[in-house]
Amino acid sequence: MSCGPNTNGKKEKAFQRSTVPLPAIQDNSDISDEDVGFFQDHLGTSGFLENLDTTAIARSKKETERLFKLTKTPYARVEHVQESVGSSDDNEFSELDSSMEDLDLSDDLSDVDSNEDLDDSSSLVDSEEEQVYEKQPRKMGEATKGMEKKPKVVARLPIKLASGQIQHTGVREGSAETEEDIEDDVELPSVKPPKPTKRDFSGPRFGRASVADIIRIESRAERIKSAKEQIAGICQDILSEPENGLGLLRRLLAFAGETVSVESEEGSSKLKNDPLIRQLAIVSLTAVFKDIAPGYRIRKLTEKEKAEKVSQMVGQTRDWEQGLVSVYQSYLQLLEKEIRGKTDLAEVSLRCMNTLLRHLTHFNFRMNIMSTLVARLSRRSWDNTSEECLSTFIEVFRNDLTGSSSLEAVRLLNRMIKERHYNVHPKVLSCLLHLRLKTDLVGVRASKEHVDKATKHSESKAKQKRAKGKSKNVALPHLSKKAKKALKETKEIEAELHEAEAEVDREELATQQTETLKLLFVLYFSILKAAKPSPLLSAALQGLARFAHMVNIDFFRDLLAVLKDIMVRTSQLEDGSEDEPEGITVDSTENIHLEILCILTAFELLTGQGEALNLDLSHFSTHLFRVIPRMAMCLALDSTTNVNRQDHSSPKKSTADVFFRALAIILTPKFGKAPSYLLAAFSKRLLNLSIHLTDPEMVVRTLDFVKGLLGHDSKLDALLSTEERISNGIYGDTVDDPQLCNPFAAVWWEVMILEERHYDAKVRKSAFELRTWKPL
Numbered sequence: 001m002s003c004g005p006n007t008n009g010k011k012e013k014a015f016q017r018s019t020v021p022l023p024a025i026q027d028n029s030d031i032s033d034e035d036v037g038f039f040q041d042h043l044g045t046s047g048f049l050e051n052l053d054t055t056a057i058a059r060s061k062k063e064t065e066r067l068f069k070l071t072k073t074p075y076a077r078v079e080h081v082q083e084s085v086g087s088s089d090d091n092e093f094s095e096l097d098s099s100m101e102d103l104d105l106s107d108d109l110s111d112v113d114s115n116e117d118l119d120d121s122s123s124l125v126d127s128e129e130e131q132v133y134e135k136q137p138r139k140m141g142e143a144t145k146g147m148e149k150k151p152k153v154v155a156r157l158p159i160k161l162a163s164g165q166i167q168h169t170g171v172r173e174g175s176a177e178t179e180e181d182i183e184d185d186v187e188l189p190s191v192k193p194p195k196p197t198k199r200d201f202s203g204p205r206f207g208r209a210s211v212a213d214i215i216r217i218e219s220r221a222e223r224i225k226s227a228k229e230q231i232a233g234i235c236q237d238i239l240s241e242p243e244n245g246l247g248l249l250r251r252l253l254a255f256a257g258e259t260v261s262v263e264s265e266e267g268s269s270k271l272k273n274d275p276l277i278r279q280l281a282i283v284s285l286t287a288v289f290k291d292i293a294p295g296y297r298i299r300k301l302t303e304k305e306k307a308e309k310v311s312q313m314v315g316q317t318r319d320w321e322q323g324l325v326s327v328y329q330s331y332l333q334l335l336e337k338e339i340r341g342k343t344d345l346a347e348v349s350l351r352c353m354n355t356l357l358r359h360l361t362h363f364n365f366r367m368n369i370m371s372t373l374v375a376r377l378s379r380r381s382w383d384n385t386s387e388e389c390l391s392t393f394i395e396v397f398r399n400d401l402t403g404s405s406s407l408e409a410v411r412l413l414n415r416m417i418k419e420r421h422y423n424v425h426p427k428v429l430s431c432l433l434h435l436r437l438k439t440d441l442v443g444v445r446a447s448k449e450h451v452d453k454a455t456k457h458s459e460s461k462a463k464q465k466r467a468k469g470k471s472k473n474v475a476l477p478h479l480s481k482k483a484k485k486a487l488k489e490t491k492e493i494e495a496e497l498h499e500a501e502a503e504v505d506r507e508e509l510a511t512q513q514t515e516t517l518k519l520l521f522v523l524y525f526s527i528l529k530a531a532k533p534s535p536l537l538s539a540a541l542q543g544l545a546r547f548a549h550m551v552n553i554d555f556f557r558d559l560l561a562v563l564k565d566i567m568v569r570t571s572q573l574e575d576g577s578e579d580e581p582e583g584i585t586v587d588s589t590e591n592i593h594l595e596i597l598c599i600l601t602a603f604e605l606l607t608g609q610g611e612a613l614n615l616d617l618s619h620f621s622t623h624l625f626r627v628i629p630r631m632a633m634c635l636a637l638d639s640t641t642n643v644n645r646q647d648h649s650s651p652k653k654s655t656a657d658v659f660f661r662a663l664a665i666i667l668t669p670k671f672g673k674a675p676s677y678l679l680a681a682f683s684k685r686l687l688n689l690s691i692h693l694t695d696p697e698m699v700v701r702t703l704d705f706v707k708g709l710l711g712h713d714s715k716l717d718a719l720l721s722t723e724e725r726i727s728n729g730i731y732g733d734t735v736d737d738p739q740l741c742n743p744f745a746a747v748w749w750e751v752m753i754l755e756e757r758h759y760d761a762k763v764r765k766s767a768f769e770l771r772t773w774k775p776l
Contacts, residue, residue: 071162208233211254212262215271227277231255235284242292243316246323252288253331255281279348285331286352290359298325298364325364332356332365336372350376350385354392361396361405367412374412382425390431397434403512406435410516414523422527422534429539432520433546437513517550528562537566538590541597542653548604556613560602567598567623589634592627593655599624600662607665621666621678626736628685631659632692656698660705668712676715680746681738683709683716684731687750696760703754703766710773719748720771 156169208230217223234252238245254260256278259270298321310318338349350373357369373389393409400406410432417424479487520543527540534540544551544559551559570591599620606615634655653661667674667682683706690702710716731746755767 211251211260212271215260215273215277220274223274224276227255227274228280231277231280231284235288238288239291243320245292246320246327249285249288249324249327252281252285253327253334256285256331256334275344279345282335282345282348282352286355289328289331289356293324293328293360293363294321295362297362298322300325328363329365332368336368339372339376347385351388354388357392358395361399366405367408370409370412374409374416377413377428378416378420378424380423380425382427386425386427390427393431394434397431397436400436403436403509403516407512407516407519410435410519414519417523417536418526422530422536424536426535426539429523429536429543432543435516435520435547437517437547437550517547520547521551525559528559528566533569538594538597541566541594541601542658545597545601545604548601549607551605553613556605556615559605560615560617563598563602564619567595567620570594570598571623588630589655592630592634593658595623595627596655596658596662600658600665603662603665607670622737624662624666625682625685625738628682628689631655631689635659635693635695635698656701660701663705667709673712676713677743678738679709679713680716680719680743681741684719684743684746684748687748688733690754691750696758696763699754699758699760699763700766703751703763703770707766707770707773710770715744718744719746720751721747 154172156172159167159169161167209226214223214226214230217226231252234248238248238252255273258273258278260273262269262271301318301322332353335349335353338345339353353369353372357366357373360366373392376389377386379386396409397406413428413432417428524540524544527534527536528544530537541563602617602620606613606617663682663686667679686702686706690699693699693702729742729745731743732741735741751767751771755764755771758764758767
């Protein structure tokens with residue numbers, strides 16, 4: 001762009017001009033047809049070009065600076081405020097030309113705070129009259145007794161001019177009427193304050209139709225479809241932003257309600273909800289709570305905590321936590337109402353409670369869920385829902401690391417069984433066998449504050465011996481203040497890390513487990529000492545055998561006496577030598593199972609800490625020897641039950657498992673060695689039993705057990721030989737005492753029969769291996 005000549009003869013530059021002419025677009029410009037077409041297609045996006053101020057764009061830099069100097073007067077040039085007030089409007093703004101109308105001064109004037117300008121201007125004022133006026137107090141027109149009403153004087157607000165000067169506008173006089181006078185002169189209409197209304201989350205909010213509008217849809221297919229779409233959208237929004245989803249949670253809870261409230265001009269009414277929509281909402285709420293619930297227990301805030309000031313982030317977190325707990329409580333109350341009312345949604349509600357207890361054991365209202373499930377287990381009948389509740393408690397016991405939830409569950413089960421007078425299903429006690437007590441939690445991380453340092457396996461014995469001779473009072477190295485501060489900060493960070501790792505305190509864990517054991521053994525002992533045989537007796541004996549190593553040694557003699565009494569009483573019932581109690585039916589299979597459990601429990605007690613006691617258990621081993629001929633029918637029924645068993649989570653052992661477990665403890669103890677006559681007597685009677693067994697698997701298991709006895713005592717090889725040998729007496733097959741039956745006078749002829757004539761190939765192979773067995 002060429003620059004024209006100036007009046008002084010010098011060449012005028014572009015920035016010195018008042019306006020810069022815009023270049024005109026010629027017809028032979030470089031704008032192509034494609035650009036013109038693109039511009040015409042997107043006319044809507046180029047509308048801002050029409051509002052551009054061409055005058056402001058064409059203004060040069062020099063003109064902009066001139067206008068800025070005219071509108072901005074320095075404060076140092078102001079001598080008196082009173083002199084500038086009258087002439088500011090005429091002198092300063094008369095020099096502005098028409099281009100001043102296009103200049104926006106609002107941004108320049110808003111940059112200065114009015115309070116700061118007032119202070120600066122007051123410091124420059126030299127007028128004594130103005131200073132005296134500022135020091136005078138304001139007269140608010142108070143009416144005094146016995147005097148006439150004085151006029152009320154109120155200072156007007158000052159005005160800030162464009163130049164930054166302050167203009168005072170004087171005072172305003174008004175009548176000093178009191179509130180009573182005003183009330184006498186003007187009668188104000190009595191308006192009652194509006195009552196606080198409860199927020200309705202089921203209305204047309206969040207850009208969705210109200211719950212009532214969906215329920216009113218006549219077509220059930222359309223109604224279910226609309227409810228599905230809205231429930232799915234609500235769940236998706238909650239999972240995306242849980243902290244902002246309390247309203248959506250309450251709306252989803254409205255879908256799960258039995259009725260929906262409708263507000264109208266005539267009044268409020270209720271609509272009955274569709275059962276399928278309720279079911280969808282209940283299941284959806286379970287999935288949502290399982291995902292958004294925090295991994296800690298939310299505590300109720302105290303009044304002091306509510307009154308204290310916190311940051312905005314903390315306040316939002318607190319509001320969300322308290323709201324989440326409130327909605328969760330309302331949801332659990334809805335589920336409990338459905339279960340207790342035995343409605344059509346009772347089974348779905350119970351399944352949802354089981355899911356919540358499995359995944360949210362650490363969260364609030366754990367006891368309420370457990371109470372509902374325990375009440376379900378208290379019924380005498382047993383169905384799929386009872387089996388599901390039992391599986392839930394088993395999973396809770398297996399996953400419990402702190403012991404608190406297990407203690408609460410055992411306490412509830414103990415109270416329920418006693419209130420029902422032990423008339424519950426025997427499977428209820430089977431879940432207690434899954435308790436993780438003491439030795440089951442050895443590998444769990446524990447707090448370092450309570451760990452015995454002598455149990456560290458990383459230090460070798462030689463290192464510990466060298467450490468004994470050294471003095472423990474070793475002088476610590478000198479640390480500066482900066483180093484001490486850094487060390488302190490490091491310890492605090494480590495403590496926070498240990499807390500974040502959620503380590504288990506061993507002392508607290510031991511306290512919880514001790515209390516659980518106490519309740520457990522009190523329940524078991526009360527069942528054993530009951531006057532009448534209880535259906536829970538088998539489960540109690542199995543539980544005692546499971547936790548026998550934790551029983552106090554002071555109770556061993558009394559406990560063995562009770563076991564012996566139960567065993568003798570059960571055998572007398574089976575033999576018919578004792579009258580059958582009222583309401584109790586004699587089942588030979590169950591009685592044999594109880595007798596073997598008593599024997600197993602007695603030997604389990606003495607395999608641990610009871611080894612220090614010199615107690616004679618020959619009566620229990622003799623009774624087991626007497627029971628072996630009657631085991632043929634029990635093992636046959638047991639094999640059939642194992643094939644048809646569907647509950648693989650139950651820890652209840654079969655009769656065969658208990659039987660072979662008792663044989664292993666008596667004949668192959670961990671410490672010491674069983675007498676030879678005892679091994680020979682039991683092996684001969686077991687081979688005799690194998691001929692009468694119908695299940696090939698049981699026969700193979702029996703032969704393998706007898707083959708294992710050969711490795712414990714080489715004297716049993718003589719029973720495999722058919723050659724003539726000198727023996728004292730004959731073998732008493734009908735004698736039920738292993739010491740008097742003379743077993744070494746017998747021969748294992750049953751092995752040859754099983755090897756040659758049994759129909760199953762596995763049995764024949766196992767018998768051949770037993771006959772040809774040789775010690776290594």
